[in-house]
Every structure is written in structure tokens, then in C-alpha cells.
Amino acid sequence: MAGDWRSPIGRRVVLFPFPSGSHITPMLQLAGLLRARGLGVTVLHADFNAPDPARHPELAFVSIRESLPDEVAASPDQAERMMGLNAACEAPFQAALEELVHRGGGPVACALVDGQWYGMLGAARRAGVPALALGAGSAAAFLAMLAAPRPRADGYVPIEEADRLDEVVPGLEPLRVRDLIGLDGSDGETVLRFAASVAGAVRDASSGVVLNTFDAIEGPELAGIRRELSRPVFAVGPLHLAAGPPAEQQHAPDGGCLAWLDARPPRSVLYVSLGSASRVDRAAFEEMAWGLAGSGVPFLWVLRPGSVGGAADADGDLPPFPEELHETVRRRGKVVAWSPQGAVLAHPAVGGFWTHCGWSSVVEAVCEGVPMLVHPCLADQTVSARYVARRWGVGMEVGRVVERTAMARAIRRLMAREHGPQAPRERARLLRTQARQCVAEGGPASLAIDDLVEYIMGL
Structure with missing residues (x-):
């Protein structure tokens, strides 16, 4: 204890x-x-x-x-x-x-x-x-x-x-x-x-x-x-803004990815992470890799050991990329086993997030004003993905089947510097402002915690 x-x-x-x-x-x-x-x-x-x-x-x-x-x-x-x-x-x-x-x-x-x-x-x-x-x-x-x-x-x-x-x-x-x-x-x-x-x-x-x-x-x-x-x-919520980042870490993050981001222009990098539990099969992994390569967009990709079915060896190494993509990954991408996600999403070089739509990831992206490419894998992620794309307008759906040409096109659209009140990037900025107003002193989240404590004291 x-x-x-x-x-x-x-x-x-x-x-x-x-x-x-x-x-x-x-x-x-x-x-x-x-x-x-x-x-x-x-x-x-x-x-x-x-x-x-x-x-x-x-x-x-x-x-x-x-x-x-x-x-x-x-x-x-x-x-x-x-x-x-x-x-x-x-x-x-x-x-x-x-x-x-x-x-x-x-x-x-x-x-x-x-x-x-x-x-x-x-x-x-x-x-x-x-x-x-x-x-x-x-x-x-x-x-x-x-x-x-x-x-x-x-x-x-x-x-x-x-x-x-x-x-x-x-x-x-x-x-x-x-x-x-x-x-x-x-x-x-x-x-x-x-x-x-x-x-x-x-x-x-x-x-x-x-x-x-x-x-x-x-x-x-x-x-x-x-x-x-x-x-x-x-x-x-958002609890991570009100209470600070979690002390718990499911995996050891690679802090070197922040230095890599420091060398990239503002809003130029697509951050890719399917969370701590989701898995994709080898075919989907290769389509993701080819889609990223074909998009022309720099990317930071979290690939934890075991996240690609049948791809890791007995030592749990990261899955191998198709040989034709080695130079593209070296020149335009960075692959890590885990990242300090809150710091990555807050980094000015990150302009989009390809996400599995776990709720914590969605809330973190909303709070940093980062538009999303949604790729739900399990549980309630399908619910969050629908809201990101259709209710809030801060992202785009990948689709049920990952296909390299469509993915490259979707990535380019997400990362485009579109303007106007309905553009995902502008919608994301608006929600970022609202999230931070929520946790400010005297804001709705602070008042809700006060109300919760008062309610608990009266039970």
C-alpha cells in the first residue's frame, strides 16, 4: 500500500x-x-x-x-x-x-x-x-x-x-x-x-x-x-488538461521523435498511431506503408512490437517494411515503438493524426486542434470515429478497407491547408479553444468537479 x-x-x-x-x-x-x-x-x-x-x-x-x-x-x-x-x-x-x-x-x-x-x-x-x-x-x-x-x-x-x-x-x-x-x-x-x-x-x-x-x-x-x-x-473532462499527463506509461516512449519533429516545418507531419492494443494484419500494414509513401507527406509512425499480426519475429522486433520503401522511410519518415503522444500532438510540426480513435487519443487530438484520419479497430472506437468525421467535422474516415491509392489521397486531403469554417483544420482549432476554456478556472470542467465533490459529500 x-x-x-x-x-x-x-x-x-x-x-x-x-x-x-x-x-x-x-x-x-x-x-x-x-x-x-x-x-x-x-x-x-x-x-x-x-x-x-x-x-x-x-x-x-x-x-x-x-x-x-x-x-x-x-x-x-x-x-x-x-x-x-x-x-x-x-x-x-x-x-x-x-x-x-x-x-x-x-x-x-x-x-x-x-x-x-x-x-x-x-x-x-x-x-x-x-x-x-x-x-x-x-x-x-x-x-x-x-x-x-x-x-x-x-x-x-x-x-x-x-x-x-x-x-x-x-x-x-x-x-x-x-x-x-x-x-x-x-x-x-x-x-x-x-x-x-x-x-x-x-x-x-x-x-x-x-x-x-x-x-x-x-x-x-x-x-x-x-x-x-x-x-x-x-x-x-478533458481530464488530461485538468489533471496533467498520466504518470502511468504502458510502454517506454521514444523521446527522440521530438527532436526529429523539431527539424520539420509547422503542420507538415502526419502522426500515425493505432494505440496500445489494436492490431492490423500484414496486408493492411503494407497498404498503410504504401499509402504513406504515395502521399508525399512526412510521417511519424508508432509501430509497437506485436501491432502487426504475423509480422514480428520471435524477439518481438518491429515489423519489416517492404524493401522498396526503405529509402522512403529513411528520408521522409520516422518509426518508433512508442511515443510521448501528448507532447507529439502538441508539437507545431504535427498537422494531422491517423488514429484508431481510442477515446483518450481523440480527446488529446481535439485539445491540440489536430485534425484526424480515423481508422477504428475495436470496441467503442467506431463510435468515436463517426463523431470525429460526421458530428464534429474534425476528421475524415479511412474506410472499411485500407487501400494504398485511396489512403494516399486521403492523407493529402487531410494535410492540405484548407481554409473556411467547415474545413477540418478550422473546426479542430475551434474545438481546441472550447476545450481549453472548459478547464480554465471557473470553466465548466472545474465547476463540474466542484459539483461532484459537493454531491459526494451529500451522499
Whole structure:
């Protein structure tokens, strides 16, 4: 255990992040903001993919000591794995929470658990502790999860109906059926079971919802969640601006890429990263490489070991480029295994971002005014991609099939110095201004955190 859970105002919150980097980071950023406002903070965590307490000495960490069956951790079905995690962690979480309730250090005001931990919302209620759900993704994705269990008469279209994939989903515009959340290795019915579990727990056992977003980009979606739930919804984002960059790093970044960017003209470089978990096959990788080469645009490409299926050798080296492209990559590109993404997106040389549309990446790009080329791979990334391209107008869609000639054309269009209020670059600049106004002193995000603390104190 690290840190101290005692609070100058005598109340503390217990946080429980879902065990993946994109969920742990916003939870710990929120922890810092709550602690700065006088609340004590204890972070319960699973041993599976646990956060590193040494990186957060100001917080108290307590393991729930779960026993996770091997078949759950290794399951190729993502929905089944997430449901298995909930089943394995529910009782240990409840026991650990009850122990904290009866231990000294001030009363537990509430538990704040990741929304994917649907089992923990009920466990907290059984322990006599009010619980709030933190959505690590967008408000649009959270609203889609709430809508997923609806019967067909209420407008939900099952994701596996191929002949209806391009229909807009009633009540979730601009999402089409193909944009609804899917999970790796999971069929539509399994995804629906998981979504129904999340939606049911949030409705039945939560005292409110906290989201890493802001009204300027998701006002209608936040209003939709409030209508669905009839309980408080706190938009506290963008958390990385309000709380600072994360201490957690899933991989060691290559800081040399910043020096490489220093030598490039303003807004000339396309930054390419498909995140920390997405994979593409060898054919798609080669089409990406040829598309970048054919675009004529300088590029910084994050290619972590294992990100290209079947391409890395036994030592986990980066995938090899086609021999014909070696000179192009040497002359016009830079390839790294990982990057300090926040600093890269803020660099004046970066003029566009080819992204998988993980929510953290989208928010970081929005906050730096960088237009996006969207290439969703899994989970709620399809939702974010649709919003980037169709609702906010700050990016362009790659398309379902990566093809080198179309990609080269799309890259050139994204990087073009277009002007006018509807150009992606101008739209991105506008959202950047709105995001920074949101986290300014007295801005909506700051007020939302204050409201959240006041609400917690009254539970």
C-alpha cells in the first residue's frame, strides 16, 4: 500500500479502475482532482494488470486479491473476458470495500467504479456504500451502451444484421448500425449480454455517472444520458488538461521523435498511431506503408512490437517494411515503438493524426486542434470515429478497407491547408479553444468537479 487515505475534511472515496491502461489513466487523473479538493482517496485494484503504486505516492492502493481463472485472462472473446473479470472480482471487491468501511481513516463517502465493472456497482450497494460509475469513453459510447438492451420496437438494431449496417440507429444519430460497439472475438449476442449487464447495473445500482468529456462536443449526448437515467451526470473532462499527463506509461516512449519533429516545418507531419492494443494484419500494414509513401507527406509512425499480426519475429522486433520503401522511410519518415503522444500532438510540426480513435487519443487530438484520419479497430472506437468525421467535422474516415491509392489521397486531403469554417483544420482549432476554456478556472470542467465533490459529500 502507498499513500495516505486520510482527508482534511474527514471523508474519503474509494476508486476501482478497470484493469486496462485506457481505463486506469482517467480514473487516476480524477483521483488527483478529488484529492486536491480535500477528499481522501483509496484506490482498490485487481492484481490483473494492476497500476503501479510507486508512480502515485500521494494515493493509497489496496489490492482486492482476486483469484482469476486462467481461461478468463486468456479468453480470445473480449466480452466473455470482461464478464469473467466481473464474476471473479465481485466478491473480493465487496470484501475489500467492507473492510475499508470498518477501518479507521474517516468514513467512506462513496465508491467510484469504472462503468465496465457492472458487478461492483451492486457489490458496493450490498456493502452499504453509494456508487458512481466512471465512463472512460465518450458520452456517445455510454449512451449507446444504455440503448443496446432495448427491444427492436424501441429502435435498437442488432449489430449482426448485415443488410442494415448502414442504417442510422434511431435515437443515436449520427451512428449507423455498423458504428455500434463491437468487441474482439465476440458475437453480437454476447456483446448485447455484456451491454445489458452494464446498462442494468448503472440503472439499478448507481447514484450517478462521471464522464471524461465536455458539453462543447457532447452536449446532446450528455442530455440523453440524463434523460435515460434521471440522475446526476458530471462531465469533468478533458481530464488530461485538468489533471496533467498520466504518470502511468504502458510502454517506454521514444523521446527522440521530438527532436526529429523539431527539424520539420509547422503542420507538415502526419502522426500515425493505432494505440496500445489494436492490431492490423500484414496486408493492411503494407497498404498503410504504401499509402504513406504515395502521399508525399512526412510521417511519424508508432509501430509497437506485436501491432502487426504475423509480422514480428520471435524477439518481438518491429515489423519489416517492404524493401522498396526503405529509402522512403529513411528520408521522409520516422518509426518508433512508442511515443510521448501528448507532447507529439502538441508539437507545431504535427498537422494531422491517423488514429484508431481510442477515446483518450481523440480527446488529446481535439485539445491540440489536430485534425484526424480515423481508422477504428475495436470496441467503442467506431463510435468515436463517426463523431470525429460526421458530428464534429474534425476528421475524415479511412474506410472499411485500407487501400494504398485511396489512403494516399486521403492523407493529402487531410494535410492540405484548407481554409473556411467547415474545413477540418478550422473546426479542430475551434474545438481546441472550447476545450481549453472548459478547464480554465471557473470553466465548466472545474465547476463540474466542484459539483461532484459537493454531491459526494451529500451522499
